[in-house]
Amino acid sequence: MELQRTGISLIYRLELTNQGTTFAKVASLVGDAGGDIAAVDVIRVTPDMVVRDITINVSSREHGRQIADILDREPGIHVVAVSDRTFLVHLGGKLEVAPKLQVKNREDLSRVYTPHVARVCEAIHEDPSKAFQLTIKRNTVAVVSDGTAVLGLGDIGPYAAMPVMEGKAMLFKQFAGVDAFPICLDTKDPDQIVETVKQIAPAFGGINLEDISSPRCFYIEERLREELDIPVFHDDQHGTAVVMLAGLLNAAKLVGKPLPSLKVVVVGIGAAGVACTKMLLKAGVTNILGVTLEGIIHRGATYENEMWNWYKEHTNPDNVTGTLDDAIVGADVFIGVSGPGVLTVDHIRKMAPDPIVFAMANPNPEIEPELAAPHVRVLATGRSDYPNQINNVLCFPGIFKGALAARAYTINEDMKLAAAEAIASSIRDHELREDYIIPSVFNQSVVQRVADAVAEAARKSGVARREVPPTNNF
Ligand SMILES: NC(=O)C1=CN([C@@H]2O[C@H](COP(=O)(O)OP(=O)(O)OC[C@H]3O[C@@H](n4cnc5c(N)ncnc54)[C@H](O)[C@@H]3O)[C@@H](O)[C@H]2O)C=CC1
Numbered sequence: 001m002e003l004q005r006t007g008i009s010l011i012y013r014l015e016l017t018n019q020g021t022t023f024a025k026v027a028s029l030v031g032d033a034g035g036d037i038a039a040v041d042v043i044r045v046t047p048d049m050v051v052r053d054i055t056i057n058v059s060s061r062e063h064g065r066q067i068a069d070i071l072d073r074e075p076g077i078h079v080v081a082v083s084d085r086t087f088l089v090h091l092g093g094k095l096e097v098a099p100k101l102q103v104k105n106r107e108d109l110s111r112v113y114t115p116h117v118a119r120v121c122e123a124i125h126e127d128p129s130k131a132f133q134l135t136i137k138r139n140t141v142a143v144v145s146d147g148t149a150v151l152g153l154g155d156i157g158p159y160a161a162m163p164v165m166e167g168k169a170m171l172f173k174q175f176a177g178v179d180a181f182p183i184c185l186d187t188k189d190p191d192q193i194v195e196t197v198k199q200i201a202p203a204f205g206g207i208n209l210e211d212i213s214s215p216r217c218f219y220i221e222e223r224l225r226e227e228l229d230i231p232v233f234h235d236d237q238h239g240t241a242v243v244m245l246a247g248l249l250n251a252a253k254l255v256g257k258p259l260p261s262l263k264v265v266v267v268g269i270g271a272a273g274v275a276c277t278k279m280l281l282k283a284g285v286t287n288i289l290g291v292t293l294e295g296i297i298h299r300g301a302t303y304e305n306e307m308w309n310w311y312k313e314h315t316n317p318d319n320v321t322g323t324l325d326d327a328i329v330g331a332d333v334f335i336g337v338s339g340p341g342v343l344t345v346d347h348i349r350k351m352a353p354d355p356i357v358f359a360m361a362n363p364n365p366e367i368e369p370e371l372a373a374p375h376v377r378v379l380a381t382g383r384s385d386y387p388n389q390i391n392n393v394l395c396f397p398g399i400f401k402g403a404l405a406a407r408a409y410t411i412n413e414d415m416k417l418a419a420a421e422a423i424a425s426s427i428r429d430h431e432l433r434e435d436y437i438i439p440s441v442f443n444q445s446v447v448q449r450v451a452d453a454v455a456e457a458a459r460k461s462g463v464a465r466r467e468v469p470p471t472n473n474f
């Protein structure tokens with residue numbers, strides 16, 4: 001596979017004195033230092049100085065600093081400031097709450113607010129299910145995290161988790177029209193998290209749990225699923241598993257190997273790894289080996305992590321022991337939901353012909369894509385800057401859109417399988433290629449296809465509280 005990657009984009013504000021310091025000089029210094037100039041803007045011109053903003057793509061923050069030093073050392077150039085375009089888009093947060101109608105006069109005021117709002121309140125008091133018709137509950141999801149497993153960054157806490165949760169909320173709205181609100185809780189106590197989510201649930205039609213570390217996440221989700229009558233969905237488990245299965249359905253088709261014939265190695269048996277494994281089992285894969293920091297999960301061991309005791313009973317049919325070095329021999333598929341640097345080229349060389357590698361750790365995959373690409377048949381990562389992005393963003397907007405439309409009280413296995421099949425079948429057989437096994441998140445038909453399939457699966461499996469006519473999106 002061939003790869004192209006976008007780097008970090010920095011804006012350098014430069015003061016260039018008008019004594020022979022030309023833009024050509026800047027361009028040549030940047031080019032010699034390996035930077036790639038993407039845009040140039042003139043900010044101000046005075047008799048003895050020009051202020052310009054130069055946007056430069058660099059390979060790392062260190063590379064960006066080196067370029068700043070090189071420019072600043074040059075007589076006639078002064079680097080006033082360097083700003084990271086990514087930080088600029090986060091300034092002041094990424095969301096706002098906007099009203100759906102304007103209050104233009106007293107009459108409007110008395111309808112949206114007191115006194116007339118009281119009649120609406122009473123109607124809901126008489127029949128609480130009317131909250132779905134008469135409040136934001138109908139179309140609003142809480143994105144709830146405690147900041148304990150944020151991407152692959154680990155336990156960075158609720159404040160640092162906010163940019164990711166705001167991002168998820170943006171994606172809900174942009175891709176599915178679902179309103180979502182980021183809620184980062186300042187507690188790690190699973191029971192407190194459960195109680196808090198239950199207490200805020202009246203405002204929401206669904207709960208998307210995000211980046212809560214395992215095995216706590218299993219308990220929290222299970223209790224909330226039992227105790228709430230709205231869908232509770234731990235995205236890192238099920239969203240990831242749905243998209244992984246969609247990608248694998250297509251990758252397996254491409255290499256001509258039926259799912260039940262595959263040997264699959266899953267590394268990182270946390271939230272995502274457990275859910276991916278359960279989804280693979282459901283899809284008919286039987287030869288699955290799970291690898292943790294302690295090695296391959298096998299029946300000879302007893303684990304403190306109760307989920308791993310479940311895992312050992314349902315995977316590893318030949319009871320293989322050892323490490324990834326042992327597990328990977330003859331594997332058809334590698335699924336990484338662990339961290340960077342786990343997989344090497346030597347590992348890939350030990351895999352069966354036409355290796356499929358899904359290195360899904362974020363922000364840095366289990367192997368550098370440039371290293372893996374020459375040695376694999378199909379490569380996917382969780383990132384937006386390479387082909388084949390296997391990321392739960394392809395799932396959670398559509399799955400909640402469908403569940404909310406059907407007013408489903410849960411998201412069950414049938415709905416998840418329907419979502420995976422809807423994503424996979426967005427790519428027709430003649431379109432399948434090594435670098436196109438999964439549709440782009442910008443493919444506008446995918447979300448609606450997923451939503452329709454999920455609503456229909458909810459209806460068929462008896463968890464819908466409302467009929468949804470399917471949309472024709474072909
Ligand atoms: N592409 C996607 O859509 C998604 C990717 N992920 C990524 O997957 C990774 C795990 O996420 P979660 O399951 O939510 O976290 P988690 O904290 O629930 O589980 C991670 C597990 O991986 C294990 N691990 C870490 N390094 C390992 C190694 N070298 N070998 C074996 N096991 C190792 C940890 O001990 C832990 O059990 C993160 O990097 C996350 O960004 C998670 C969800 C979605």
Ligand SMILES: CC(=O)C(=O)O
Binds near residue numbers: 150152211236361
């Ligand atoms: C994509 C995502 O949810 C994660 O990496 O945690």
Ligand SMILES: [Mg+2]
Binds near residue numbers: 211235
């Ligand atoms: Mg996540």
